[in-house]
Amino acid sequence: MDYSQKFCDLFFQALRIRLVEERIIELYPSDGIQSPVHLSIGQEAVAVGVCRDLRKTDLVFCTYRSHAFYLAKGGSLAEMFAELYGKITGCARGKAGSMHLAAPDVGMMGASAVVASTIPHAVGAALAAKRLGHDQVVVGVFGDGATEEGVYHESLNFAVLHRLPVVFLCENNGLAVHSPQKARQGYDILDHARAYGLPVYHIAEGYDLVKVADTMSDIIQRVRSTREPVFVEIRTYRYKEHVGPGEDFVSGYRSKEEWLDWKQQDPLEQQVALIKTIRPAILKEIDEAIYFAMSSPFPPVEELLRDVV
Amino acid sequence: MSCNSAVASFVNGQAVPGLRAEAGTEVMSYRDALHWTMRDALQRHDSVVIMGQGVDDHKGIFGSTTGLAKEFGTDRVMDTPLAEEGMTGVAIGAALNGLYPIQTHIRADFSLLAMNQIINLAAKYKYMFGGRFDVPMLIRLIVGRSWGQGAQHSQSLQSLFAHIPGLQVVMPSSSQTILDTYPAVIDRYRGPVISLEHRLMYDLEFYVYPISIKQEIDPFGSRLVRQGEAITIVATSIMVLEALRAAEHLARLADIQCEVIDLHCVSGPDWDLVMRSVEKTGRLVVADTSWREYGVCAEVCRIVAERNPGCLKTPVVTLGMQPAPCPTAKCLEDLFYPDLRQLVDVLATAVTGKQGHGVPLPDTQSMADVYKRFKGPF
Numbered sequence: 244m245d246y247s248q249k250f251c252d253l254f255f256q257a258l259r260i261r262l263v264e265e266r267i268i269e270l271y272p273s274d275g276i277q278s279p280v281h282l283s284i285g286q287e288a289v290a291v292g293v294c295r296d297l298r299k300t301d302l303v304f305c306t307y308r309s310h311a312f313y314l315a316k317g318g319s320l321a322e323m324f325a326e327l328y329g330k331i332t333g334c335a336r337g338k339a340g341s342m343h344l345a346a347p348d349v350g351m352m353g354a355s356a357v358v359a360s361t362i363p364h365a366v367g368a369a370l371a372a373k374r375l376g377h378d379q380v381v382v383g384v385f386g387d388g389a390t391e392e393g394v395y396h397e398s399l400n401f402a403v404l405h406r407l408p409v410v411f412l413c414e415n416n417g418l419a420v421h422s423p424q425k426a427r428q429g430y431d432i433l434d435h436a437r438a439y440g441l442p443v444y445h446i447a448e449g450y451d452l453v454k455v456a457d458t459m460s461d462i463i464q465r466v467r468s469t470r471e472p473v474f475v476e477i478r479t480y481r482y483k484e485h486v487g488p489g490e491d492f493v494s495g496y497r498s499k500e501e502w503l504d505w506k507q508q509d510p511l512e513q514q515v516a517l518i519k520t521i522r523p524a525i526l527k528e529i530d531e532a533i534y535f536a537m538s539s540p541f542p543p544v545e546e547l548l549r550d551v552v
Numbered sequence: 553m554s555c556n557s558a559v560a561s562f563v564n565g566q567a568v569p570g571l572r573a574e575a576g577t578e579v580m581s582y583r584d585a586l587h588w589t590m591r592d593a594l595q596r597h598d599s600v601v602i603m604g605q606g607v608d609d610h611k612g613i614f615g616s617t618t619g620l621a622k623e624f625g626t627d628r629v630m631d632t633p634l635a636e637e638g639m640t641g642v643a644i645g646a647a648l649n650g651l652y653p654i655q656t657h658i659r660a661d662f663s664l665l666a667m668n669q670i671i672n673l674a675a676k677y678k679y680m681f682g683g684r685f686d687v688p689m690l691i692r693l694i695v696g697r698s699w700g701q702g703a704q705h706s707q708s709l710q711s712l713f714a715h716i717p718g719l720q721v722v723m724p725s726s727s728q729t730i731l732d733t734y735p736a737v738i739d740r741y742r743g744p745v746i747s748l749e750h751r752l753m754y755d756l757e758f759y760v761y762p763i764s765i766k767q768e769i770d771p772f773g774s775r776l777v778r779q780g781e782a783i784t785i786v787a788t789s790i791m792v793l794e795a796l797r798a799a800e801h802l803a804r805l806a807d808i809q810c811e812v813i814d815l816h817c818v819s820g821p822d823w824d825l826v827m828r829s830v831e832k833t834g835r836l837v838v839a840d841t842s843w844r845e846y847g848v849c850a851e852v853c854r855i856v857a858e859r860n861p862g863c864l865k866t867p868v869v870t871l872g873m874q875p876a877p878c879p880t881a882k883c884l885e886d887l888f889y890p891d892l893r894q895l896v897d898v899l900a901t902a903v904t905g906k907q908g909h910g911v912p913l914p915d916t917q918s919m920a921d922v923y924k925r926f927k928g929p930f
Contacts, residue, residue, distance in 0.1 A: 302649065335682030345681045352648060353681055357672050363638045364673070367645020367653075374601065374627065375650050394668075397638025404633070550683035551717050552743050552820075 246517075253295065253452040254510060257287040258518060259525050260311045261511050263320065266529050267310075267327070268488040275537070276327045278340030283311035285482035287511065289414050290315035292455025292477075293382060296463050297350065302368050302381045304361040305354040306414075307342040312384060313354070318346035320528060324536035332539040336546060358419075359385055359392035362411070366398045369407035373470065380466045382410040388419030390432050399439045402472040410466055411436070411474040415449075416481040421496045436474040449479035450508045480505040576728060576759040583754040585727035586616035588763070589734035590654070594624045597652060597738065602629045603643060604656030604692075613656050614694065614754050636665035643689050644674050652738060653689045660693035660748060661704045667712075674744040675718030686742040690734070695789070695841060696751050698885065703877035708840075710788065711847035713746045714819040720745045720772055721819040723841075725792035727758040729775070729816060736771040750790045750841065752923040774822035776829070780809030782903045783835035786826055786852050788815050790923070791839040791871075791890075797914075798895040806911040808903050818848055823855050827863075830856055834865035835902050839895060844872035866905065869898045892922075 264282045271280070283290065290311035297303065297316065305312045313323060318334060326333030327341055334346055345353040352368065355361045365383025372379040389395055390413065402409050413432060417424050437443045444462060448454050455477060462473055482502060484491040492499040506512045580588070593600045602617055608631045612618030621629035632639045636657070643653035657663045663670065670691070677687045696705040714721045720743060724730045737745050761767065777792060778799050785795040792814040799810035811829050815821045830836050836856060840848040849870035856868065871890040879885055893913045900911040 304645070333682070335680065335684065338682050339680055343680050345684055347684050353677070353685065355673065357668060360641065360668060360673055363641025363669070364645030364648060366638075367642035367647070367651075368649035369645075370642060371646040371649035371651045374646075375599075377649075379649075381645075381649075394635075394637045394641060397633065397635035398641070400633055401635065401638060401642055550679045552678075552720060 247453075249456070250453055251517075253288075253291050253456055254514065254517060255521055255525075256291040256315060257452060258511055258521060259528075260287045260290065260314050262522065262525050263314065263323075263529055264310055266533070270533075271488040276341075277329060278327055278342070279486045280310075280327075280341045280488065281308040281486050282483045282488065283308055285505065285509070286414060286416060286449070286479045287311050288450050288452045288455050289477050289479050292452060293384075293412060293459050295456045296460040297380065297382070299349050300377070301379050301463075302350045302352045302365070303384060304352045304365040304368070304382070305344075305384045306358070306361070306386060306389075307354055307356040308386070309344055309354040309384070310341070313344040313346060313351050316346065316351040317349035318344060318351050321532040321535040322346075324532045325539050328536045328539075329541060330536055330539040331542045331546065332535065337542040338546075338550075359389035359394050361385070362389065362395055362398040363401075365409050365411075366402045366407060369402065369409035369472075370405060373405070373407055378467060380408055380410065380463050382412050384412045384414055386419070387413060387415040387417060387424050387432060388427065389413075390435070391419075391427055399436065399441070399472075399474070403439045403441050406471050408466050408470045409472045410462065411472065413474070413476040414479055415476050416479050418481060418485070418497070420485045421494070423497070432476055433474075436476075439474075441471070442473045444473065444475045446475070446477045448508070449477045450505065450510070452510060482506075576761040578760050578762055579757050580727045580731075580760045581755060581757045582724075582727050582730065582749075583615045585730040585758075585760070586734075586749065586754075587618065589730055590617055591620060591623070592735055593652075593654065593738045594620060594628060599650060599652045600628070600654060600738065601646065601651055602654045602656065603632050603639060604658070605632055605634060606658060607631060607656055613658060613692075614751065616754075617656070636662055637669050640666035640669035640691075641673065644669060644677065644687055647687045647689045648677070648685055654692065654738075655689065656692045656694075658694055659705050660695050660709050661707050663691065663693050663709065670713070670719070670744070670746070671716050675716045678743060679718060687744050688742045689744050690737060691744065691746045693746060693748050694751050695748050697889070698752065700880040700882075700885075701878065702880040706878040708748065708789070708842035708873070710748050710818045710842060711851070714848075714851075718743070719819060720817065721748070722746070722772065722817050723748045723750075723789040723815070725753075725787075725789050725814050725816065728760045729814070731760060731763070732767060732769045733771040733816075736769070741771065748789065752790055753793075756793075756923060772817040772820055774816050774825050775814040776811070776825060777814050778810065778812035780811040780833070782808045782833060783810050783837060783899055784826070784829040784833045785810055785812045785837045785839060785899070786815055787812060787839040788818060788848055789841045791841055793923075794890075794892055794895055795839055797892055798899055801892075801896055801914055802899060802903075802911065806900065808900065808911070810899060815848065815852075818851075823859070826852065826855065827859055831860060831863045834863060836864065836868045837871065837895070837898055837902065838868065839871045839890065842872055843875060844870045845875060847872065866902050869902055871895060871898065
């Protein structure tokens with residue numbers, strides 16, 4: 244096994260995200276987190292690999308399943324837990340919950356609960372970068388289901404037409420809620436994207452931390468220098484139900500076997516010894532973040548109508 | 553609040569007798585005011601980009617952007633694909649990363665394709681993320697009317713937008729209100745603004761203050777445009793001009809003095825101004841460019857009913873479009889929209905308390921005939 248420094252760094256980031264979400268699962272029955280959670284468990288390597296070579300000034304626009312991207316991009320863990328607990332110290336002052344995490348100071352530009360709706364934002368941010376002469380790279384993260392929306396097409400067209408420095412990042416877990424991709428799409432995502440005339444990349448091993456990070460490093464480097472859009476599909480796997488803390492293999496829409504196969508490849512499942520050595524430090528950070536969240540006050544009354552216009 | 557800053561003084565190139573023209577000393581058309589503010593924004597702010605279908609073509613959004621692409625470049629005055637949702641999302645993303653987008657929809661109806669981005673995203677980006685983002689942008693919607701615009705080229709959608717917290721919705725009723733509103737919004741306001749411009753007014757000329765005189769006027773305020781004691785008319789957009797014409801008619805022929813308020817910012821009107829006027833006159837007519845149901849008419853009634861229903865001496869009367877999609881046959885279209893005769897009639901009835909009030913009504917002539925210069929397709 245590759246225990247290079249790079250692997251260890253990536254592994255630490257990915258494990259941190261997994262342990263955070265496992266803690267959310269533990270805490271969920273207490274009802275302190277009153278927010279629908281769409282967990283990234285199983286998909287951590289995508290966020291960690293994509294964000295590794297992004298700068299703070301590079302921008303990422305995300306989906307409602309974005310605990311992983313928020314943390315990988317450098318968002319504050321304490322502010323995330325405070326947000327989940329609906330506290331004034333949350334990253335959005337208790338107005339976002341799990342689905343709208345943001346940390347603009349590190350380039351995490353927000354997450355939307357409406358599928359595909361932030362894809363054009365990434366394109367627009369890239370337009371601004373071009374117009375204002377910034378060297379930013381902008382990443383629009385979306386799932387396979389988002390490629391079915393019209394605005395996805397509109398965004399690809401505009402980005403190619405105006406040659407904008409944006410990465411279209413399709414985080415393909417093969418599911419839209421409970422519907423498999425083959426029940427929804429009469430096209431092949433890569434062939435379709437290729438038709439727009441932009442470079443198209445595919446990473447099948449979305450569990451492979453180093454492969455994702457290395458490939459994305461090259462891609463981001465390319466976009467930073469060419470200032471032109473690219474499309475990347477990364478296959479991944481959602482371990483948990485669409486929304487909520489549980490598993491749903493008994494419901495019959497997917498097989499447990501594919502999950503078990505994926506876990507065989509997942510270093511966060513396999514590297515038991517490594518997990519043992521770094522887990523305590525992460526748990527300590529999580530404990531502190533939760534203490535910060537729980538000891539923070541709820542938003543005062545005046546927050547209700549603050550920041551509307 | 554400002555008084556008499558925006559009064560129709562020219563219609564079809566003819567001075568309309570009785571309308572108060574002392575507000576300003578220079579003449580500028582609605583179209584030229586729009587063009588001036590667009591050019592001014594591009595000149596003074598490198599961050600401003602104008603995006604819309606046809607903004608760089610020879611017609612230039614009915615003349616409001618003509619020549620600007622040549623002067624400022626097509627990367628700042630940018631023709632767009634036919635992709636209303638996507639382009640609104642692009643504008644939001646651009647606003648989040650340092651630009652000030654001005655987006656145009658040559659028909660307000662087309663903005664319905666962008667409702668997800670306007671309502672779910674632009675309106676909520678600030679609040680939903682705890683005030684950590686601003687989405688400064690201006691969306692210009694043009695309300696069509698007359699010459700067979702029909703069901704999908706004529707809608708006046710202000711209440712749909714004004715219903716949503718997070719959006720500022722304005723309806724300029726004159727050249728001066730454009731000059732007072734657009735530069736102030738672009739310079740100072742950091743959120744999304746939707747402006748509904750009325751196509752019938754593009755050719756109208758208005759008196760304006762000289763551009764060199766800077767006025768500190770709240771771009772989101774309402775405006776008292778005529779003072780009177782008998783009855784209050786609360787109006788929007790081109791209905792402000794109709795209200796002024798009706799007021800002049802009643803003053804001249806029946807010595808009835810109407811007070812006219814241009815609501816202007818329908819998302820946050822100056823309700824104190826409205827209430828002071830209604831409490832003074834005890835009578836209220838609301839004249840809006842859209843349907844009355846659940847719209848501006850209904851909202852003005854809500855405010856009066858909640859704040860001081862006892863101040864009304866007579867029931868409120870509301871005027872708006874008939875509850876149907878807009879028809880194209882002129883005879884039906886003329887019935888679909890409220891006209892000056894109808895407005896004068898309801899005002900006289902309310903003030904005199906009599907159906908047979910005896911006040912002579914103006915000749916029936918559709919508003920389109922009065923205001924319209926253009927003919928044929930666009």
